[in-house]
Amino acid sequence: MDKKIQKFAFVGLGLIGGSLAKGIKKNYQNTKIIAYDTNENDLKKALTDGVIDEAKETIDESFKGCDFIFLCAPVSVNNDYLKALIPYLEEKTLITDVGSVKGPIVELATTLGIGGSFIGGHPMTGSEKSGFESAKEHLFENAYYILTPTAQTPADKLERYLTLLTRIRALPKVMEASEHDFITGTISHLPHVVAASLVHLVEDTDTKEQLMKEMAAGGFKDITRIASSSPAMWEQICLLNQENILKVMTRYIEELEKIKDLVREADGPALFQFFEEAKTYRSDLIDDKKGALAKHYVIYCDLSDEAGGIASIATALASQRINLKNIGIVHNREFEEGVLRIEFYDHDSRTAAYQVLIEMGYEVYER
Numbered sequence: 001m002d003k004k005i006q007k008f009a010f011v012g013l014g015l016i017g018g019s020l021a022k023g024i025k026k027n028y029q030n031t032k033i034i035a036y037d038t039n040e041n042d043l044k045k046a047l048t049d050g051v052i053d054e055a056k057e058t059i060d061e062s063f064k065g066c067d068f069i070f071l072c073a074p075v076s077v078n079n080d081y082l083k084a085l086i087p088y089l090e091e092k093t094l095i096t097d098v099g100s101v102k103g104p105i106v107e108l109a110t111t112l113g114i115g116g117s118f119i120g121g122h123p124m125t126g127s128e129k130s131g132f133e134s135a136k137e138h139l140f141e142n143a144y145y146i147l148t149p150t151a152q153t154p155a156d157k158l159e160r161y162l163t164l165l166t167r168i169r170a171l172p173k174v175m176e177a178s179e180h181d182f183i184t185g186t187i188s189h190l191p192h193v194v195a196a197s198l199v200h201l202v203e204d205t206d207t208k209e210q211l212m213k214e215m216a217a218g219g220f221k222d223i224t225r226i227a228s229s230s231p232a233m234w235e236q237i238c239l240l241n242q243e244n245i246l247k248v249m250t251r252y253i254e255e256l257e258k259i260k261d262l263v264r265e266a267d268g269p270a271l272f273q274f275f276e277e278a279k280t281y282r283s284d285l286i287d288d289k290k291g292a293l294a295k296h297y298v299i300y301c302d303l304s305d306e307a308g309g310i311a312s313i314a315t316a317l318a319s320q321r322i323n324l325k326n327i328g329i330v331h332n333r334e335f336e337e338g339v340l341r342i343e344f345y346d347h348d349s350r351t352a353a354y355q356v357l358i359e360m361g362y363e364v365y366e367r
């Protein structure tokens with residue numbers, strides 16, 4: 001139990017800010033969360049849902065006394081609020097942002113003389129959706145969350161941030177802002193530029209009847225999902241990480257020229273090698289499904305009558321359209337009596353199943 005009330009403030013309560021606020025509300029017992037956002041409807045919704053305790057109409061004295069302040073608006077806007085919040089920072093306050101570019105804000109914090117209060121942050125998770133209504137309390141589970149301290153960040157503040165990330169089940173990684181910006185320029189910013197440019201290409205070359213748009217299948221949809229992301233967010237990321245994005249775009253255009261040559265020369269073996277090497281590297285990526293970051297959506301359920309019990313549980317879940325990945329009795333020293341282990345494909349299915357089984361009177365638990 002957290003004895004002391006911790007005060008958290010948010011500026012920007014959209015997808016990322018809203019998810020953080022939800023994650024904090026769920027994982028800390030004693031919190032006061034205040035938030036400011038230009039979107040009044042989202043603030044009202046967050047208040048009604050009990051995610052925040054107070055909605056603010058402006059940045060003022062009420063931002064004093066915070067343990068954490070999270071800047072969760074588009075990147076250049078975060079830079080402006082960093083300045084605006086200086087009068088309200090106290091000794092204990094840790095101010096951070098969640099922006100996708102880290103160099104400029106870390107430099108700004110240092111220039112403003114608040115390097116000792118600031119740590120850059122960037123969760124390597126998200127979605128093409130925006131706004132508070134898309135926020136999820138479990139967004140950060142098993143996801144890397146990069147921290148970029150300044151040269152003046154004290155060790156105890158970094159420690160406090162690491163503890164918070166562990167509580168929301170994120171995987172913290174500390175690095176230099178410049179290294180962060182080069183890495184994300186390559187694995188996140190360039191792919192968003194490429195996805196959007198592919199969409200433009202198809203739009204511009206489509207037939208009169210728009211057959212390409214009509215027939216686009218899995219391949220095109222998979223690679224362009226992120227083209228649906230917020231234009232305001234990506235405009236600012238491109239402006240703030242301009243140098244790295246230009247560097248990596250130049251390198252990518254060279255890569256395209258190389259593969260263009262192979263196609264023109266009809267060089268079968270080289271084309272095979274090109275795709276084979278990409279396939280091998282791609283299948284080595286650590287993702288949700290394997291490796292150190294494995295995500296298992298599992299619940300356990302006590303059963304008295306094994307045979308009939310399994311069937312009725314499977315039927316009840318199926319009737320609610322909840323898909324099972326795996327179901328079976330576990331007998332081991334931890335569960336001497338044997339329990340039913342039920343695995344799902346995703347977090348939402350697990351949450352829904354938990355509710356269904358509780359309502360059916362089963363004893364259900366997550367480990």
Ligand SMILES: NC(=O)c1ccc[n+]([C@@H]2O[C@H](COP(=O)([O-])OP(=O)(O)OC[C@H]3O[C@@H](n4cnc5c(N)ncnc54)[C@H](O)[C@@H]3O)[C@@H](O)[C@H]2O)c1
Nearest residue numbers: 012014015016037038039073074075099100126127130131
């Ligand atoms: N979307 C992602 O996948 C993702 C992932 C990691 C980090 N980020 C970073 O998180 C930040 C927020 O992105 P998001 O995806 O949550 O976007 P979002 O659009 O869902 O949320 C941004 C919020 O900021 C508010 N806002 C905009 N201008 C404002 C202003 N001037 N004053 C106060 N509030 C303002 C908006 O109303 C909105 O609620 C960005 O800096 C982005 O780089 C995004």
Ligand SMILES: O=C(O)C(=O)C[C@]1(C(=O)O)C=C[C@@H](O)C=C1
Nearest residue numbers: 100123124125126127128188226
């Ligand atoms: O999954 C997605 O939709 C994302 O685009 C998330 C994503 C990315 O992986 O590029 C987008 C921007 C961020 O700064 C971090 C994560």
